[in-house]
Amino acid sequence: MDLLEYQGKQLFGRYGIPVSPGAAVTTVDEAVATAEGLGYPVVVKAQVLVGGRGKAGGVKLAADVDEIRTHASNILGMDIKGHRVDVVWIEKASDIAEEYYASFTLDRAAKQHLGMLSAQGGVEIEQVADENPDAIARIHVNPVDGLSEVDCRAWVEAAQLNPAATEGAVDILLKLYEAYTEGDADLCEINPLILTPDGRVHALDAKVTLDDNAVFRHPDYEQYDAIQLRDEREQAAHDKGLQYVGLDGFVGVIANGAGLAMSTVDIVNQVGGKPANFLDIGGGANADVMAGALEVINNDPNVRSIFINIFGGITKGEEVANGIVQALARVKIDSPIVIRLDGTNADEGRAILAPHLSDRLQLQPTMLDAARSAVELAGGASA
Amino acid sequence: MSIFVDETTKVVYQGLTGSQGRFYGLLNKKYGTKVVAGTNPKKAGTDVEGIPVFASVADAVAETGATASCVFIPAPGVKDAVLDAARGGVKFIVVITEGVPAHDEAWFYNELRRDFPDVRLLGPNCPGIISPGKANIGITAGHIAKAGGPVGIVSRSGTLTYQALYELAQKDIGVTTCVGIGGDPVPGTSFIDCLAAFEADDETKAVMMIGEIGGSAEEEAAAFIASNMSKPVVSYVAGVTAPAGKKMGHAGAIISGSKGTAQAKMDALREAGVKVGLNPTEAGELMAEVIKELGLS
Numbered sequence: 124m125d126l127l128e129y130q131g132k133q134l135f136g137r138y139g140i141p142v143s144p145g146a147a148v149t150t151v152d153e154a155v156a157t158a159e160g161l162g163y164p165v166v167v168k169a170q171v172l173v174g175g176r177g178k179a180g181g182v183k184l185a186a187d188v189d190e191i192r193t194h195a196s197n198i199l200g201m202d203i204k205g206h207r208v209d210v211v212w213i214e215k216a217s218d219i220a221e222e223y224y225a226s227f228t229l230d231r232a233a234k235q236h237l238g239m240l241s242a243q244g245g246v247e248i249e250q251v252a253d254e255n256p257d258a259i260a261r262i263h264v265n266p267v268d269g270l271s272e273v274d275c276r277a278w279v280e281a282a283q284l285n286p287a288a289t290e291g292a293v294d295i296l297l298k299l300y301e302a303y304t305e306g307d308a309d310l311c312e313i314n315p316l317i318l319t320p321d322g323r324v325h326a327l328d329a330k331v332t333l334d335d336n337a338v339f340r341h342p343d344y345e346q347y348d349a350i351q352l353r354d355e356r357e358q359a360a361h362d363k364g365l366q367y368v369g370l371d372g373f374v375g376v377i378a379n380g381a382g383l384a385m386s387t388v389d390i391v392n393q394v395g396g397k398p399a400n401f402l403d404i405g406g407g408a409n410a411d412v413m414a415g416a417l418e419v420i421n422n423d424p425n426v427r428s429i430f431i432n433i434f435g436g437i438t439k440g441e442e443v444a445n446g447i448v449q450a451l452a453r454v455k456i457d458s459p460i461v462i463r464l465d466g467t468n469a470d471e472g473r474a475i476l477a478p479h480l481s482d483r484l485q486l487q488p489t490m491l492d493a494a495r496s497a498v499e500l501a502g503g504a505s506a
Numbered sequence: 507m508s509i510f511v512d513e514t515t516k517v518v519y520q521g522l523t524g525s526q527g528r529f530y531g532l533l534n535k536k537y538g539t540k541v542v543a544g545t546n547p548k549k550a551g552t553d554v555e556g557i558p559v560f561a562s563v564a565d566a567v568a569e570t571g572a573t574a575s576c577v578f579i580p581a582p583g584v585k586d587a588v589l590d591a592a593r594g595g596v597k598f599i600v601v602i603t604e605g606v607p608a609h610d611e612a613w614f615y616n617e618l619r620r621d622f623p624d625v626r627l628l629g630p631n632c633p634g635i636i637s638p639g640k641a642n643i644g645i646t647a648g649h650i651a652k653a654g655g656p657v658g659i660v661s662r663s664g665t666l667t668y669q670a671l672y673e674l675a676q677k678d679i680g681v682t683t684c685v686g687i688g689g690d691p692v693p694g695t696s697f698i699d700c701l702a703a704f705e706a707d708d709e710t711k712a713v714m715m716i717g718e719i720g721g722s723a724e725e726e727a728a729a730f731i732a733s734n735m736s737k738p739v740v741s742y743v744a745g746v747t748a749p750a751g752k753k754m755g756h757a758g759a760i761i762s763g764s765k766g767t768a769q770a771k772m773d774a775l776r777e778a779g780v781k782v783g784l785n786p787t788e789a790g791e792l793m794a795e796v797i798k799e800l801g802l803s
Contacts, residue, residue, distance in 0.1 A: 229608055229609075229612060229691055229692070231691050231692065231721045231722070231723075232721070232722050232723075232726065234612060234615050234616065234692050235612065235616065236612065265616050266609065266612045266613040266616055267613060267616045267617050267620060304609060307607050307608075307609050309608065334607050334608050334609065336581065336605045336606060336607045336608065337607035337608075337609070339581070339582050340582070340607070378665075379665060380663065380664050380665025380666070381663065381664075381665075381689070382661075382662070382663025382664060382665050382666035382667075382669075382689075382716070382718055382744050383663075383665035383666055383669060385663075385718060385719070385744040385745040385748060386666060386669075386742075386744045386785060386786060388745075388747055388748065389744065389745065389746045389747050389768075389784070389785065390785050392746070392747040393746075393747075393784060393785065398747075401748075434665055434668055434669055434672070435647075436645075436646070436647035436650070436665070436668045437533070437645060437647050465669075465672065466647070466650065466668065466672060467647055467649070467650065489787060490785060490786070490787060491785065491787060
């Protein structure tokens with residue numbers, strides 16, 4: 124899960140990484156009070172998880188009380204790519220001599236942690252990576268060894284920052300690695316990491332993604348769950364504990380297993396349809412889970428047909444079929460449904476479904492047949 | 507032949523006394539797997555339907571000669587369980603558990619490589635491994651697989667693994683070994699490890715490889731196939747039409763930029779001479795053609 128900038132800075136602060144003094148506020152009056160306390164100039168920054176907030180006018184410099192009032196009232200409540208700004212971060216403006224980029228993430232190919240550091244921060248780092256990959260100094264860190272000061276220093280020197288930044292950068296990067304590992308982050312990124320004219324190095328931004336799987340070690344991370352970007356459908360599915368991703372099509376998809384669900388989305392596209400979602404109900408397919416999945420899909424106004432794709436492994440076909448029948452008895456579904464049921468005891472499962480079949484509840488023998496029927500029932504292929 | 511496990515493999519189940527461990531441990535035993543022991547420090551000296559429970563893998567190895575372990579311990583305990591298994595002396599560790607933190611995976615992968623280089627880890631978050639007719643370690647429905655070869659399967663996705671076994675069984679094609687490597691960021695065993703083992707296995711004549719979006723494992727496998735594989739490979743990659751940046755179920759299945767897309771993976775595999783199906787059924791049909799061309803059907 125992703126953290127807002129100020130939450131990332133709070134995490135950094137706990138590890139001793141210098142950040143600008145500031146506060147997160149939700150009202151104009153609080154913004155003004157914070158700015159008065161910090162002293163001008165201050166920066167007002169919209170706290171949203173979507174990118175491009177600067178271009179959208181969500182980051183402003185305020186030189187006095189009138190400006191802070193104006194900017195805070197404009198930015199609070201502002202819509203940035205469909206997301207309302209509820210929180211702004213007010214911090215003391217920094218004098219910037221140079222802007223760098225620094226991050227830690229897991230390099231899956233190398234199976235080690237990867238640190239990246241560049242003297243060309245502050246701009247689109249992906250563009251730098253594309254056009255001038257040598258401008259990014261990389262270091263692989265074996266998780267068993269950790270990052271030593273000697274290796275960290277060599278890495279910083281390889282990045283050719285201003286020599287005045289060396290000591291500060293080494294100190295921050297060692298702390299950033301600690302925050303990244305102890306915090307169970309997928310990503311800890313500082314862009315820009317700045318050098319001030321008086322020779323101090325500090326983090327002007329914070330981008331942190333935490334590993335959902337590590338929440339058991341960090342009970343306080345549960346607070347971040349509520350701010351994650353989910354559309355209405357995704358939130359409803361999340362509340363039911365379903366693995367759901369909203370898409371923009373019209374065929375609702377339910378499958379058991381992430382791979383099969385992805386494959387189902389693919390095959391709907393391949394026969395000319397457009398999937399409304401990805402939904403993985405996991406290995407089993409009991410009535411509760413199936414009913415929850417059908418409810419979420421039924422509430423999506425774009426859905427015109429539903430494709431249930433189940434492969435019975437350990438879970439037997441008759442259990443799956445009973446689950447579907449019971450779920451349908453509980454939830455009233457507006458769209459026609461096509462079922463493909465294969466695998467263990469598929470024949471027994473199909474026999475249980477047989478008396479319930481109609482034009483609006485079809486059973487098809489293969490994934491391909493079922494996908495075609497679902498698209499046809501939705502009114503045919505998309506233009 | 508089969509790869510990694512066969513009828514002689516003796517397996518200790520870490521977490522045999524838990525509900526999942528018990529269910530699959532007994533199911534695997536019924537399949538014919540040599541399930542020789544379980545572990546639980548608090549229940550040492552007891553048994554699960556006659557399978558003795560020990561305090562540690564080391565004790566289980568000393569008493570039963572176990573050569574492999576299968577981990578059903580909940581995610582918070584997996585790191586310690588993997589170390590317990592490696593220190594205990596088994597040479598093959600299968601971790602079924604899902605939801606293991608990425609930092610733990612990265613740590614024990616590198617720890618094993620350094621201090622236990624002859625130990626193979628499979629998983630975490632994988633369905634396990636089955637050498638049909640010989641041994642089934644994990645959560646695969648054994649009866650959907652036809653024994654005897656000539657095809658080896660390696661897959662990143664659980665349900666698609668079953669789908670692949672089923673497609674082949676429907677066409678009366680047997681399997682030497684089916685390895686589910688799992689979709690997590692740091693899998694203990696890679697596509698390349700399995701491809702190399704299948705290439706060296708006499709009974710395996712062709713390989714089915716099932717990938718999915720995210721990471722670069724399929725591209726790395728394609729490079730390996732181009733330079734090291736003489737046996738034909740058929741592939742399917744799930745997530746062709748997944749939108750960029752959307753995370754679909756698996757921790758590993760995240761698209762970043764163009765790298766990691768199913769299209770990029772399929773292109774790389776085709777360039778390496780792999781026959782790529784657009785869905786699991788098509789991949790099954792392509793494999794049937796390959797088997798026919800090899801004169802094995």
